[in-house]
Amino acid sequence: HEAPLCSLPCRLESGCNYDYIEVFDGPYHSSPLIARVCNGVSGSFTSSSNFMSVRFISDGSVTRKGFQAEYYSSPSNDSTKLLCLQNHMQALVSRSYLRSLGYVAQDLVIPGWSRSYQCQPQITSSQVIFTIPYVGCGTIKQADNDTIIYSNILKATVSNGIIKRKKDLNIRTSCRMLQNAWVDTMYIANDTIEVKEIQYGNFNVNISFYTSSSFSYPVTSSPYYVDLNQDLYLQAEIRHSDSSLALFVDTCVASPYPNDFTSLTYDLIRSGCVKDQTYRSYPQPSPRIARFKFSSFHFLNRFPSVYLKCKMVVCRAYDYNSRCYRGCVVRSKRNAGSYQEKVDVVLGPVQLRVPEQWSLGRSSPSDLTENQGPAP
Incomplete structure (x- = not known):
């Protein structure tokens, strides 16, 4: 994750009018376009999730060998993880990650819902695990065109006082439903290190x-x-x-x-x-x-x-x-952009x-x- 999307010489979006390869950051052709490659130019690309898709576009004029691609996968940062499940989203935060920022497991809560039993986390020896319902515990539902988004926030803040030297920690969780797939995102905000997790899954x-x-x-x-x-x-x-x-x-x-x-x-x-x-x-x-x-x-x-x-x-x-x-x-005829x-x-x-x-x-x-x- 977070590696350069094009580490070798590559051609993006322009100058490819005949045969070319499109690389998408996700499982579908509506996912963000990483690159368009043609004319024998090679490239190296990294997706931001567990999916990358490739599309080959050709015309009927010249026939040659085609293209060849190699791929590999590597584990992402395990400080935070989000799962979008059928009945709830599950956020997992490493306790060692919290300690590195000066917090303990009990500091991380869903704001305004820390006293609700349903919204309290399970604390293990290595993780803080929140089971967040899609309806409840302050989860917000929004719609963007054909996308339905469920979002919430986990917070760890310094106690009230005159001054502070620790940064507040915001972990924003979001499950985004695109008709047939879930996109899971998690990132850290408020002047802290940003972490982003994206996973795709089946819609049931x-x-x-x-x-x-x-x-x-x-x-x-x-x-x-x-x-x-x-x-x-x-x-x-x-x-x-x-x-x-x-x-x-x-x-x-x-x-x-x-x-x-x-x-x-x-x-x-x-x-x-x-x-x-x-x-x-x-x-x-x-x-x-x-x-x-x-x-x-x-x-x-x-x-x-x-x-x-x-x-x-x-x-x-x-x-x-x-x-x-x-x-x-x-x-x-479909507009490829939509x-x-x-x-x-x-x-x-x-x-x-x-x-x-x-x-x-x-x-x-x-x-x-x-x-x-x-x-x-």
């Missing part, structure tokens, strides 16, 4: 089949056999402690292959626009839950299985300017009931896998 969305339109009983058998043209009911739900989030089904695509959604596909819904005549959405019991159905089918040439890949969008609940409330959107990823979930296989000869599918929640969005 669960999707499963249900036995009827009442959505009372999830399908638990595996395989789950159905008849041709049978109604299939699905429910997707955000798994997170913040209840003021909304979920929207942007796209669902069917394929006979679990890992190929480009060769042979069929759209149920795309960009919020319904493409299949049997697709129907249901009223949401809460903004965090999305429900829909469609009638089973099989692909020609008798492929035995059907897989679904659904793209979900997470927004602030009741934010009517967000994507979750705009419905069908006919998309034009590109944002979403939650991709693959569900299946679904197979036709064997005795019927015209069957479609099986599935259970155990067949669910979650992807990280577009590959770098």
Whole structure:
């Protein structure tokens, strides 16, 4: 961490009009651009988190060898660490780091919440560990475009007096949700050494089949056999402690292959626009839950299985300017500067009931896998 982003000669952002490499400081192409490299120029780059992505751009004119890259990872500073978990964020601060600044473990508190049992830290022989809820202990929730941010602060200050010689210590914690990823940041402010920790993680969305339109009983058998043209009911739900989030089904695509959604596909819904005549959405019991159905089918040439890949969008609940409330959107060519990823979930296989000869599918929640969005 904190190493120079370009330690060898490299070309940044300009002069690359044909074939070039883009290096991003994070898991997606919407992450900050570190460098754009071309014309045989080499470079060395360092990410500020546990992710770096690389994109190769080419045209159809000249064909050569391509590019080669080597990478390695190294541990970051362990004085502070932040984890953004499903129900809370966890801040860990080294006791030796506090001692180096002239503080003891008991000096570090969440301002205004030091007497609340829920907001007090666990003190071990080596660390001070704060379990900070997303709703409570003074955590502030903010929104920036499609980003939802949960932030709090840990403080250690000198006792009241006429003079002081120790710096106040502020450790600011922030968990930032970008539709399909968490960005964890932690840094020290107020004239002290600045420390920054960034981690990316998965956003947890669960999707499963249900036995009827009442959505009372999830399908638990595996395989789950159905008849041709049978109604299939699905429910997707955000798994997170913040209840003021909304979920929207942007796209669902069917394929006979679990890992190929480009060769042979069929759209149920795309960009919020319904493409299949049997697709129907249901009223949401809460903004965090999305429900829909469609009638089973099989692909020609008798492929035995059907897989679904659904793209979900997470927004602030009741934010009517967000994507979750705009419905069908006919998309034009994306602006690379505003590109944002979403939650991709693959569900299946679904197979036709064997005795019927015209069957479609099986599935259970155990067949669910979650992807990280577009590959770098």
